[in-house]
Amino acid sequence: MSQPATDPAKTYRAEDFPRPSVTVDVVILTLVEGELRLLLVRRRNWPFAGMWAIPGGFINMDESLEHAALRELEEETGVRDIFLEQLYTFGDPGRDPRTRVITVVYYALIDAARLNVSVRAADDAAEAEWFPLYHLPDLAFDHAAIIDYTIQRLRGKLEYTTIGFQLLAPEFTLSELQAVYEAIRNRPLDKRNFRRKILSTDILEKTDATKMEGPHRPAQLYRFKADAAR
């Protein structure tokens, strides 16, 4: 009604309107010992000083949202080429007591093996730590809700996409893959049924290698077929 910007018939300039701050936050997940873990940073300043938060930062004016998220991700983990997908945009007034902040949230899945060497190598100024996803400390802002939403999204996408593979190395055993599914769904799966279902989709192929680890039969290693996304 009285919002000038909503009437395309009028001449207006974007500069005439107040502009909120826009940040990108990233929910970064990995899988260690069959358990999903989430990277959090401890806040040093008001508001929520001392509390944990998901990493994030302001976007630059000349970069895409996804680029800002990738940049954030690399700063926190030291790793490039990580699976990343937009989750949701949170922008309630008051979610940040400082000023109006709209945050575009992404989530990232990363193979834990890629983290071992370089975690936090690029930036040791902030305290960062991996927490078990299902046992988190109190979180700043609306970050608890953001993480809940991420879990719901992950569970949904697990059913009809190959998103689960993003938590694994390029070659993996079927037991490792099953552990991914169990960690995301947070309940056990039947081994025979799981294998039959995965193999029937015809997206995996055996490598000529096996994985020997511990005093038991070696496991067949698989990889994605060439056409599968990675």
Added chain:
Amino acid sequence: MSQPATDPAKTYRAEDFPRPSVTVDVVILTLVEGELRLLLVRRRNWPFAGMWAIPGGFINMDESLEHAALRELEEETGVRDIFLEQLYTFGDPGRDPRTRVITVVYYALIDAARLNVSVRAADDAAEAEWFPLYHLPDLAFDHAAIIDYTIQRLRGKLEYTTIGFQLLAPEFTLSELQAVYEAIRNRPLDKRNFRRKILSTDILEKTDATKMEGPHRPAQLYRFKADAAR
């Protein structure tokens, strides 16, 4: 790396960072004669003057994103209490040649019967028109991609939610409901299978009314059970 905002250890103020413009755009869909239709407004100014675009506007500093979308929706359709859901946030630099504009896109589904009286009553300054979703004119900005994305989302959600009902009046026939599903999926469904499947979910109940329309057998009217969302 050199992004100060990404380091929570440093003191910073949101005001120190450049702020993009943020808009909310709304993909507004309805169903008329078994066909999905989309509301577009014609642009009068540069850029894309004369082309059609989905309605949108700037957010106010003290309203939520959803509130901005509802406001926009009411301005365009004159109707309140419409189903609305966030779709995705588009923010590539260069998507708007004027300045950096990030748009949070929502989509809305509305029963066509609620539109008959009041369409455009609230605002006759801009030229607005309903187009068949599968036969659209050339669109401004990245709006064609936004609409494609909406269709994909709708098709996905149709399978595991009750989203389809949002295009219908509170009481409806099973044929009308089937028409919704067929329009979104853009292909026909078997009548017997459709009815069995819908009724087996146990979310509908018969009303004590029927709908008589045309020279044929009247149709049973159904409504949602009390616990179903609407």
Added chain:
DNA sequence: TCAAAAGTGTTCCGAATACACCCATGA
């Protein structure tokens, strides 16, 4: 009586589930 949409059942097939034992290895 005709045209038009409403309403109704059965068969078939593939996917999901439940369930238990042998295999290969290192210690």
Added chain:
DNA sequence: TCATGGGTGTATTCGGAACACTTTTGA
């Protein structure tokens, strides 16, 4: 030889897909 995780098959149940005729109404 034992402990450990890898690897395999069958029977049952459930849901999805294919398919055609009768019913009720207004014209």
